[in-house]
Amino acid sequence: MTQSLKAKEGKITQEIKTVAEAEQFDVQKLKELIADGKVVIPANPNHKNLKPCGIGKDLKIKINANIGTSPEDFEIEKELQKLEVCEKYGADAIMDLSIGGAPSSPCKGGDLDKFRQLILEKTSLPVGTVPIYQAFAESGGYIDFNIDTFLKVLQKHAEDGVDFVTIHSGITQASISLIEKRVTGVASRGGSFLVKWMKHHNQENPLLVHFDKILDVLLEYDVTISLGDGLRPGSLHDAGDEAQMAELKKLGELVLVSREKGVQAMVEGPGHVPFDQIPEQIRIAKEVCHGAPFYVLGPLVTDIAAGYDHIAGAIGGTLAAQCGADFLCYLTPAEHLRLPTLEDVREGIIASKIAAHAADIARKIPKVRERDDEMSRARKALDWSKQHSLCLDPEKFKKYRGEAKNKSDACSMCGDWCAMKDL
Template sequence: MTQLLAARRGEITPAMRRVAEKEKVSPEFVREGVAAGTIVIPANINHKSLDPIGFGKGLSTKVNANIGTSTSFPDIERELDKLQVVLEAGAHAVMDLSTGGEIDKGRKRIIEESTIAVGTVPIYQAFLENREKRGSMISMSGEDLFEVVERHCADGVDFITVHCGVTLEVLGRLKQQTRITDIVSRGGSFLTGWMLHHGLENPLYEQYDRLLDICLKYDVTLSLGDGLRPGCLADATDRSQIQELIVLGELVDRARAKGVQAMVEGPGHVPLDQIAANIQIQKTLCKGAPFYVLGPLVTDVAPGYDHITAAIGGTVAAAAGADFLCYVTPAEHLGLPNMDDVREGIMASRLAAHAADLVKGIPGAMEWDNEMARARKNLDWEKQIELALDPKKAARIRKERNPENHEACSMCGDFCAMKVVAEYLGKETESC
């Protein structure tokens, strides 16, 4: 029994009740959203440490963080340290994108230690295992791919990114399309190489019902990946991207009919004035399925600051209806992120998510800002730090840059506007 099938039967599951409690909405609101497919609750039956979180319409905007080994940095202990940063920094999901070291062992440990939803991209491991066993990634078969998919799901992964929309028809359109960066999705590029080499259809598309059966067995949420997402502004919203999205919309329908939860992934690099249109197109073609976007990044020229370019785009996307933001770190386009990069990326995306939630009217969003405003008026530094998006950073800056027990801050010193106005108006500060 998946969350979706239970919701359609009128059943409010413990996971739905927990999501409702966190979101300050009624359990029935969550159940209706899950039944309609506009809310998903990634909750694999084998992920025992999970504290369920909902993603979708009417809920607060969520943030994902990526971790995982590479061939250059295969140490899983390093990634488990990053997981603790992810949890402490307040991300709502984590994806293990490992491509090096003991991938199975690392994934199991991440699932054991994570209280938030865990996602993976099984095709990475399927191709890498074939390279190790047979000397070529192209040697992978459909059976190899589905064996890895089931392995991930059986281990307790809550959602899987699968590039089902990269079809021979879509690739034919890509060949006719002039793109600067072609394909920047790693999974999309692996599949494209395999399909063009063998002249065969994408197994994830051709055997989609088999994929649905696996997800149904473990209640795994499909995250339908955008293998043709734009890798630069010039490639945004082109025919190849939209053709793939049309296919994904059809696959959302098939997943829902089967009782499998599904969300859809989106771009990528998108000019600021095209972001809202991208969200509207997705929501229309995919019938309101939760939308999971990478950024989007609004310029291509900011290596080292791409967490900021993504936060700008993420705010616009979420305000327009995107439900789930994949973080981007300062190391994007440059190298594997370290723990500081992970934290900065999460905070930038959480900031974008909250700014959008204020526009969406999400319960509790404006109340948080109002509490902070009152604390500032009262020069209540303890409360301000407690309410801060990143209390650790706020406390550190406050301590480092102000004299001990100084009521105002060193920016204004004796000329604190809050203090001066209160004195001249004869007002006493009030408690929150």
């Protein structure tokens, strides 16, 4: 039975207790928010060492970090090192976005299973996947893909203990006819696979047609559905267009279908959005999706920050979170350029943590600003060891402080003119 069904029966599960304690949140209220679908706890009982984490209304903003292999870069060890970085720097969830090889590649799925199982074994963070990547790889490309292959892959992910899955059921034949006017067409990887299939076969989205079968699997293992935005804008030009809004409307309908069945549901959002449009986009998404937890992939507030997209995403993510988004997917400096390195992952997580924390301060989450005030007191006292212990990235603090020429009690910015010393 899922967390949602148990909460609807009035039960306070161990997972609800753990989240309430971690958030210092009223446990009865949390149970009600879960019963109403406003909060989810992605917690597959088969993920044995999981530390449950709550995502949604009135809770602290959570951040997700993506790891995973690509067909050009299939080094499992390197990705497992990234997992360690994610845990060390405070990601709240992990997504394994590994994709298999092209039809000619020997890697079509077997290694994907092994890697996913290793992640689940090693991490206590909730783990998400996008099963359509593996389903397309195992089909040898999009033409021979079918729903049976997808359900088989989904079943494997659920049995292994995956806690949440992205499912792009909101794309329809009607909505793909609306992408013609776009600059960047379909920016989502899973979305592009599906749109190619739908165009080639001239059929409706199989993940929508067979949505009930997908929910059956998710229900059995309490896997949270993350309703994917396959038509999210991949550029400022496309933000808020008809295709995005048509898909959002469908996702809102699917939230209700999922809740009715007892499957926990959240919704994925943009993408690339001009800064001034973010508040309205979040307001609409929350309304159309009946208050479901909203998981934003950025939003990036400019298209020209290549090499710095973690900053463009953190700016958008801060505002989105202040306006009601609940879950931020990190971006790394490598976004749009290549598979991230360990250092890219570290920087992406820190940028996202800053966004989430800044939004929590603005949302006046109780006690969340205490660490900032302590930091300010340590700054005033020129207490460098305390500052080191309080900052988000102690390693960078140590490196930069160590590089200062002047090793006096001030720093090398002003030296003897240090303003903190006197007044």
